[in-house]
Amino acid sequence: MFTGQDRGQTREVFFCAWRAHRQGRPLEDVEKLIVQVALRHPEYHPILEQSETTRERDYFPESGETNPFMHLGMHIAIEEQLSIDQPPGIRGYYQKLLSRYPDEHTVQHHMMECLGEMLWQANRQAAAPSDTVYLDCLRRLTEKR
DSSP: OOTTOOHHHHHHHHHHHHHHHHTTOOOOHHHHHHHHHHHTOGGGHHHHHOHHHHTTOOOOGGGTOOOHHHHHHHHHHHHHHHHHTOSTTHHHHHHHHHTTSSSHHHHHHHHHHHHHHHHHHHHHHTSOOOHHHHHHHHHHHHHOO
């Protein structure tokens, strides 16, 4: 979705979508998705409204911080994956997880663990992200009791 953009450009897409939503302006498709995901995370609304102070801010997981842009971006990635069933089979795992967890948002948070694992492994190995790693993790999630 945001391929080829630097961090500031990517974050600006979030800020613009949120600003358009707050001003009641019509949203484009990607903006609708961003706002839909952001509305599920009221804790991030102040961040989206303070573009001047959060555009270049670093977030450090080792200090217990969650990068809100990464978090929202992973939700968006999962929404897009589900819309086209890519990687193939992801919708099936999603449906199985829906039968186990109370709502779609909770399911996506579990799926994010797998998406994060895939991205971490790809980065660690300096390789392309592996659908196999991702789907294997989702399969393990669906098999957990």
